[in-house]
Amino acid sequence: MKTFKFAETSVFLHNQDLPNLLDHNGEIGVDTETTGLNLSRDRLCLIQIGVSKNECHLVQFEKSELEKESRYKNLISILKDKKIKKIFHYARFDLAVIRKFLKVNCENIFCTKIASKLVRTYTDRHGLKDLCKEMLEIDLNKSQQSSDWSASQLSKNQIKYASHDVIFLFELKKKLHEMLGRENRLELSEKLFSFLQTRVDLDLSGWMDSDIFSH
Numbered sequence: 001m002k003t004f005k006f007a008e009t010s011v012f013l014h015n016q017d018l019p020n021l022l023d024h025n026g027e028i029g030v031d032t033e034t035t036g037l038n039l040s041r042d043r044l045c046l047i048q049i050g051v052s053k054n055e056c057h058l059v060q061f062e063k064s065e066l067e068k069e070s071r072y073k074n075l076i077s078i079l080k081d082k083k084i085k086k087i088f089h090y091a092r093f094d095l096a097v098i099r100k101f102l103k104v105n106c107e108n109i110f111c112t113k114i115a116s117k118l119v120r121t122y123t124d125r126h127g128l129k130d131l132c133k134e135m136l137e138i139d140l141n142k143s144q145q146s147s148d149w150s151a152s153q154l155s156k157n158q159i160k161y162a163s164h165d166v167i168f169l170f171e172l173k174k175k176l177h178e179m180l181g182r183e184n185r186l187e188l189s190e191k192l193f194s195f196l197q198t199r200v201d202l203d204l205s206g207w208m209d210s211d212i213f214s215h
Contacts, residue, residue, distance in 0.1 A: 004159055011163045013058045013154070018074040024051045027085035027173075028078065029166035030106075032094045033149040039093075039203060044101040045149035047075065050166030058162055060154070066101055079104045087169040089113050089128045091193075096200045109193045112169060115176040118185050118192075132168050135175050140164055 004011040022028075029050030036042035044066065049057045059075055078084060079098060088094050091111035098104050116126040123130075132138040144161035154162075180186045202212060 004156065004163075006160050006163065008054050009056060009163060009167055010054065011056045011058065011159055013060065013159060015060050015062075017072050018049065018057055018059060018078065020074060022049070022051050022057065022078065024078070024084060026083070027087060027170065029056075029087045029169035030079075030094060031088065031162070031165040032097045033162060034097055035150050037093065039096055039100065039208065043150075044097050046154075046162060047098075048162050048166045049075070049078070050163070050169060053167045053170060056163040056167055058159065061101075062152075063150070072102065076102055076104055079106050082107045084108060085110060087112065087166075087173045089131075089165070089169060089172075091196055092199055092203070095196055096203050099200055100204060105197060107197075109196055110173050110177075111193060111196065112172045112176055114192050115173075115180060115189055118189055119176065119179040119183050128165065128168075131172055136168060136171055138168060140168075 001015075002013040004013070029048070031048040032044060033046040033048075034042045034044055043063060044061055046061065047059045049059070051057070059072065065071060079086070079102070085108050086106050087110045089111065090113045091109055095106055095109070098106060112128070112131060113126050116131055120126065129140045129142050132140050141161065141164075144155075144158050147155075147158055149158070177186070180189050202208070202210075
């Protein structure tokens with residue numbers, strides 16, 4: 001395990017599994033980094049687990065180790081735990097990658113991108129960078145988004161970028177939840193979050209680019 005410090009955030013990089021116990025207060029921020037965005041071709045390289053704005057854990061995957069699910073017991077356990085709220089940004093892709101490579105169906109989901117589309121109807125900009133800038137007054141540096149996440153040694157800039165993809169999700173979720181309540185769209189958002197597993201089924205079965213509900 002390697003430890004990094006960025007401002008007030010401690011980031012722990014693991015090349016095997018998460019520690020046995022994480023103090024997550026009932027919710028975690030989750031993100032993934034992959035070799036690309038094609039579910040048929042590209043593989044999982046990194047999972048980020050944020051437990052607060054001040055603590056983030058990264059689990060790095062080697063290609064030869066991905067099939068050894070027993071190596072990631074603690075990670076799989078926390079992802080499977082229905083009592084823990086998992087906060088994603090664009091959960092659809094991350095859930096599909098987690099399902100494909102770790103054989104985990106994550107439940108109890110909050111997706112900041114879906115929530116944003118439901119309540120920030122005054123804009124078509126729903127990226128994480130846009131949300132952080134407007135709602136938190138934080139300007140994220142996304143320059144490492146398209147970089148080699150399969151490298152055996154990640155750069156300090158990659159690690160900082162990866163942590164920033166999860167540590168701000170808690171505050172975004174809180175603000176978006178309040179907006180959903182204000183606009184009477186909480187129930188609708190929960191239905192959409194629940195539907196994500198079906199959307200993942202479609203994506204992994206070959207209907208990624210199809211609108212199954214279209215005429």
